[in-house]
Amino acid sequence: MNFRFQNLLGAPYRGGNVVISNNSLLISPIGNRISITDLIKNETITLPCESSSNIARIAVSPDGNFLLCVDDNSRCLFIDLRRRVILHRMSFKKPVSAIKFSHDGGLIAIGVGKLLQIWRSPGFRKEFFPFELVRTFADCDGAVSALDWSPDSKYVLAGSKDLTVRLFCLKKISKVDNKPFLFLGHRDFIVGVFFSVDKKSGRVSEVYTVSRDNAIFTWDYTPEEVLNPPSPGTPEQISSSEVIENGDGKKRKNFDGEDGNVGDSALHRGKWKLAKKDFFMQPSTKLSSCDYHQSLGLVAVGFSNGVFGLYQMPDFVCKHSVSISREKITTVVFNERGNWLSFGCAKLGQLLVWEWMSENYIMKQQGHYYDVNCLAYSPDSQLLATGADDNKIKVWTAASGFCFVTFSEHTHTVTALHFISGNNCLLSASLDGTVRAWDMLRYRNFRIFTTPAPRQFVSLAADPSGDIICAGTLDYFEICVWSMKTGRLLEMLSGHEGPVHGLMFSPTNAILASSSWDKTVRLWDVFEGKGVVETFPHKSDVLTVVYRPDGKQIASSTLDGQINFWDPIDGLLMYTIEGRRDISGGRLMTDRRSAANSSSGKCFTSLCYSADGSYILAGGRSKYICMYDVADQILLRRFQVTHNLSLDGVLDFLNSKRMTEAGPMDLIDDDDSDVEEGIDKQTRVNLGHDIPGSKPNNGRPIIRTQCLRISPTGRSWAAATTEGVLVYSIDESFVFDPTDLDMDVTPEAVNVALSENQHQRALLLSLRLNKDSLIKGCIVSVKPVDIQAVASSIPLRYLQRLFEAFADLLESSPHLEFILRWCQEICKAHGHSIQQNSRNLLPALRSLQKTITRLHQDLADTCSSNEYLLRYLCSTGIKN
Structure with a gap:
């Protein structure tokens, strides 16, 4: 009953911008949820938070702790990424087209329709109105489409669909300087605006503006003190050189009378000049997305024909120009170091991360293009296979949420999937008239099952041994039976008068159950050739069995x-x-x-x-x-x-x-x-x-x-x-379900028993409390010599909880042999009871088997990778 949402697999990227936080965390919107991919560990998680509609824009704070996302209904969520919870909610009156945190994380610039709003980031204290609107600028004549903050977080560049870029100052200044500076000259709406900082002085030196018509303009900045230096001895010269000493370093008065760091400059008072115009040579295309990396001076742009380019600024030298798809690139973003580029294509549902120096893909993930029709778990629960209307089969690692192989040999919708236990084989049925068998070790299609006349298969089943394969048809209302070893068609089971949408073999014998739209469920004896054994009539069409x-x-x-x-x-x-x-x-x-x-x-x-x-x-x-x-x-x-x-x-x-x-x-x-x-x-x-x-x-x-x-x-x-x-799973870290409690069963009593070396009593008390940390601590505290005596004294009702603790310990504890010794002694002492109560213990035993199988595979891979080194060490030892 305690199932909770864990992950979302197979969902495509549907649009919106993506961001890379902490240099290696790719954060992307997937429908109305947020997906976070660790590019180093190759793990993907989906936040349990849901928005009211598809998410359009996201922004992450500079420290990577908070996420701001806005959906198509202009509803905003402020999310704590570490705790994965929603802290605040807010709604805007108009669609939000751009959003960005300031460099210090204290402010948020949001383009709400034609308005540029500056909000203060919510704090940790409880507030009735957590979002505080600092300023609103209503100078744009079109919707705001691009934003960027100056390094000192005092200025905001805003590009809009009125073909202009404006420089806004957050501080309230004189009426003469109150109007924002306009960057004019573009002939299409603005896609990106970026500040460029001089590496020596640390001041803003240039501004780049990028428009949809494949143009990038470079604007040079000349500070006011360079244009009009104050005369020596005048009050202006004295006030400009006045400094204040404190423990943090030297400071001076800035343009609005407040103390600021040395190097701050009044960008609205200097002179801006259009230095040059450059154009990306992509005829008959539109520039759809762009990003700029300040430290490296690189501009990455994506076009509507699937081509992206990487240019060195301000010289406008093309470093790379590669075509990654035939559809529009909807988002481009650098990571913090600038060595990785992330691309998103909404029409293909694809996300790519590319290392431009080595020209290698770091990640290439694509969800199912259309709806997922079927799925199947592997016998050890480690893999999850999915089939969809896009004719593809994807196999995911259940723990990490990563797709590691895609099969695209089917030419029509994949309708059914089935794993065969014991031989690493996946079966798939499709409307293209084939049933295919896939080798999950070599990742290849090694067998194709067909019929003399083309049929559309909508259901699939295999007997427990994996020797007989059955598939139900949509058009001829038959069940086809093949031999797995030879691939030959053995029999065509007829009798249904409607599409056979449900097939399943009995787990204990060779009886096949089938369901059809002819309002019946039929049992078939496949091996003996007796045909229909039993028929169960229904009052309406049967959809599955x-x-x-x-x-x-x-x-x-x-x-x-x-x-x-x-x-x-x-x-x-x-x-x-x-x-x-x-x-x-x-x-x-x-x-x-x-x-x-x-x-x-x-x-x-x-x-x-x-x-x-x-x-x-x-x-x-x-x-x-x-x-x-x-x-x-x-x-x-x-x-x-x-x-x-x-x-x-x-x-x-x-x-x-x-x-x-x-x-x-x-x-x-x-x-x-x-x-x-x-x-x-x-x-x-x-x-x-x-x-x-x-x-x-x-x-x-x-x-x-x-x-x-x-x-x-x-x-x-x-x-x-x-x-x-x-994917929903049981998270037992939040569940406390004690059994057989009384006044003496307390955590303190467990600690006292451990201090007195009463390991058997301590373990029983912890099992009655059903507290995970106490159970694991008591298991580890038992000496290897005493395992047999303690294991034989465990009551039957606690075995399931004990097996679950063993499975968790094997994943995290380094004492592999110690835990396996525990499992061996438990099976020796309670083997008959385990066999009689296998139905209740089956989930825990399978979880334990899954963990042992994965550890065995990890050790086998490690040994095989070091095989030659081990041979060399052994030969060296013999000679010595």
Whole structure:
């Protein structure tokens, strides 16, 4: 029950800017969430914070602790990146097109429509109004499109769509100097503005302005004291040379009468001159994004044809010009050192990090171009495979969230995936008429299963041994059976009168269960060739069927929103769950009825049992995923997939103000809009493999759950949704669930028992408290000689908690042999009890097996990499 959101996989980058914090953390918006990628550790996490719609702009503080993000609805979130929580919320009245922190982190410049607003960064103290508006500049005639701060955080450069760049001073100055300085001459709206600092003096020396028509202008600055030096002996000369001594160093009076560092200059009083105009030679293209690195003097630009260039300023020397795609580059950003460049392409959903010195890719990640249809966990829960409408299969590392291999041999939608335990093989079925087998060690397609006549496969199953492969068809209503060893088609099982959308082998025997739209679930004896063994009739179309892990129960979902549980041995209906009300919710823009009165789509299209079979997860064309208790047939919990209002079906009640004579405002295409085109604004094609009666929604994405899978360890589960693959896991560090407590069971009693060398009593007390740190401390404190005696005295009800502690210790503790000795003694002392209660202990045992397997693989890789060194050392030892 304590599942919490952990990560989001497979979701594409849909637009907006990206930033690189602390030189190696790539922060990017993914829909209405924020993804953080560690480029050194190759790990990706998604913050649990959600915005109300797709995030448009983000900015990170200079110290990397805080993040400011603004979505398409102009709603702002101020997030603590270390704690991963939302500190403050705020809404702007107009769309936000640019946002940037000052160099000291104290101020935030935000372009709100035609206004430039300066806000003070929220502090740690509790305030009724955490955001304080410092100043508002209303001089721009067009929307603000680019911002940059001066090094002293006293000036702001603002470029706008009125083809001008303005220099604003934050301090209130005289009426003569109150108007901002204008940089004129561009013929298209401004994409980037940047201050350039002289390395010797530390002062602003130049300004670069970049426009969409491939032009970059260089503006030279001459300070006021150089233009009009004060006469010797005059009051101006005396006041300008007056210094103040203090413990921090020398200071002097600056232009507005306040103390400032030596080197500060009044940028609004000096002289700005257009030094030169340079043009990027990219005909018939537009400049879409740019960034500037002050220390290296490099300008990186991206164009609408997928080409990016790297130029040395101010000489405008081209260092690199490379084409990375055929679509528009929507964002370009340097890291702090300037050796890495990050590019984003919204139309392809792709993020790249490129090291320009060595010309190598540091990271190349791309989400699924369209909706994810299916997913599968590997037997050890370490890998997660996903298949989507873009004809691709991606395999992710569940722990790090990184995709390490992509298979693109399928020519049509991938509809089903299945891992075969024991032989590192992944199976995939597709609408292109093939079932393919993939080698997960060599990453190649080593076998293709086909039929004499082309068929569209929508379901897939393999027997526990991996020798027999079965696939259900969409068009011929048959089940095809192949031999894994020979690849030959063995049999075509006929009998269904509708598409076979559900297939699964029994975990305990060779019985195959199939579900079809012909309102039946059928059991087949594949090995004996007896054909249909049992038929379970339903009142409505059956959408999917699953076996319980012990093979003693079958669950099937129907189009009328029911979940039926059958006894496969006796062929009887055990009980039924009416889930229509539980999954209902969310009104589409094209619906004529409210969500409460509409009956379309209120059904479960995917089911999945837990590892111990005590509860079942169910999801479908809804924003909810339901968790039911199987024994009591009650709803335990509902998980809402997303709160993103950019998707259809999230709101239960629509806003009547957004309804026009031509229909809902969100469904009206604005061809004159210059908003970036992302994945969510492309036309979605209905490929015909949805539930009966489904209709395309004029290209607007509809929230739904396509597939649900629980990991074999039972510690996490994944859902393939419109937003991507949502991964939920159990975080036990926040859960305190004691058992068998009384007044004497306290942490102090555990510490006293340890001090008196009563390790057995201390371990039992910690298990009753069920506090993770105490249990691990007591396990480690036991001497190796006493492990056998302590292990034999552990009651059966504590074994599951003990195995979970062993799995965690193996991941973090250096005492590998010590923990394995504990596992061995526990199995020796309680082997018979473990076998009898395997159903309850199965999640913990699989988690332990997963950890041991990964450690074994790490040691094997280390030994194989040092094989020649070990041989050399051994031969040297023999000679000596």
